[in-house]
Amino acid sequence: MKDTFIIANKKFNSRLIVGTGKYKNFEETAEAVKASGADIVTVAVRRVNILDKNQPLLMDYLDSKTITYLPNTAGCYSSEEALRTLRLAREMGGWRLVKLEVLGDKKTLYPNMIETIKSTEVLVKEGFEVMVYCTDDPTITKKLEDVGACAIMPLGSPIGSGIGIQNKKKISIIKEQSSVPVIVDAGVGTASDATIAMELGCDGVLLNTAIAEAKRPILMAESMKFAVLSGRKAFLAGRMKKRKFASASSPEENLI
Amino acid sequence: MNNLNVAKIQLNGDSYEINRGTNINELLNKLQIHTNKVAVEVNGEIVEKNKYPNLILNNDDKVEIVHFIGGG
Numbered sequence: 001m002k003d004t005f006i007i008a009n010k011k012f013n014s015r016l017i018v019g020t021g022k023y024k025n026f027e028e029t030a031e032a033v034k035a036s037g038a039d040i041v042t043v044a045v046r047r048v049n050i051l052d053k054n055q056p057l058l059m060d061y062l063d064s065k066t067i068t069y070l071p072n073t074a075g076c077y078s079s080e081e082a083l084r085t086l087r088l089a090r091e092m093g094g095w096r097l098v099k100l101e102v103l104g105d106k107k108t109l110y111p112n113m114i115e116t117i118k119s120t121e122v123l124v125k126e127g128f129e130v131m132v133y134c135t136d137d138p139t140i141t142k143k144l145e146d147v148g149a150c151a152i153m154p155l156g157s158p159i160g161s162g163i164g165i166q167n168k169k170k171i172s173i174i175k176e177q178s179s180v181p182v183i184v185d186a187g188v189g190t191a192s193d194a195t196i197a198m199e200l201g202c203d204g205v206l207l208n209t210a211i212a213e214a215k216r217p218i219l220m221a222e223s224m225k226f227a228v229l230s231g232r233k234a235f236l237a238g239r240m241k242k243r244k245f246a247s248a249s250s251p252e253e254n255l256i
Numbered sequence: 257m258n259n260l261n262v263a264k265i266q267l268n269g270d271s272y273e274i275n276r277g278t279n280i281n282e283l284l285n286k287l288q289i290h291t292n293k294v295a296v297e298v299n300g301e302i303v304e305k306n307k308y309p310n311l312i313l314n315n316d317d318k319v320e321i322v323h324f325i326g327g328g
């Protein structure tokens with residue numbers, strides 16, 4: 001069955017997007033990305049270490065020609081910082097597809113949606129394709145779509161918390177009313193969480209810590225690949241109706 | 257006494273000395289950084305890659321050189 005995943009008119013094979021932070025080294029990062037089957041990875045923009053000329057570079061380990069780099073504004077707390085970061089990212093290699101994340105609070109890492117909406121508007125006008133990390137409020141995600149976001153990415157629970165999809169109903173409502181892809185970004189702790197997000201009908205899942213902080217990251221990366229596929233197939237298959245009481249699987253006639 | 261042949265810039269937040277008349281390309285060369293793996297900002301303005309050879313750095317210029325690192 002053909003099931004294409006399209007973001008901003010571009011086709012992708014995997015519905016799993018992975019972050020590249022928190023790994024032991026770039027070798028592990030590259031191996032995890034490969035095992036996950038993801039073809040989009042999020043990356044951060046930071047200062048080059050001028051003093052250490054032999055510092056390894058992420059771009060030497062993950063080929064930006066075969067893997068789509070999704071520059072992210074993680075760590076930005078204002079629209080100005082986020083815009084500056086993404087403009088720099090675009091200058092680096094012409095990246096127009098970006099992830100916008102404007103944080104509002106250090107402890108919860110909840111997004112500041114006022115700054116996020118403002119930034120989305122500016123970026124869209126400048127020709128960026130903006131995937132937006134956001135709260136799970138359907139009125140807010142509607143507004144993001146109105147100002148031109150190319151994907152809506154509500155959190156399932158706080159970034160790095162690993163406590164799974166705590167807002168199934170809200171995520172379902174957002175998915176139902178959105179005409180752009182909805183991707184659960186943040187909260188996934190293990191495979192079943194990713195499957196749940198996909199069973200809700202979401203178009204994709206974005207995760208980082210669940211793989212990077214697993215005891216065996218490469219194995220977890222592979223597990224996430226199957227979890228997303230599995231949830232997607234279950235969603236497309238259409239689950240059975242729930243019943244209050246049992247319903248025998250074997251025919252009750254002609255018993256011996 | 258200030259050395260007239262030297263310009264002091266702020267490079268990624270630290271004080272850094274370059275020869276007067278150094279352009280962005282020359283600075284990146286000296287730092288052994290490939291131009292296609294970074295983006296450069298001078299005094300808050302992004303510098304397009306094709307302007308690297310023409311942009312001469314002056315005393316007190318604030319230069320930021322950024323690249324991609326792992327992130328979520």
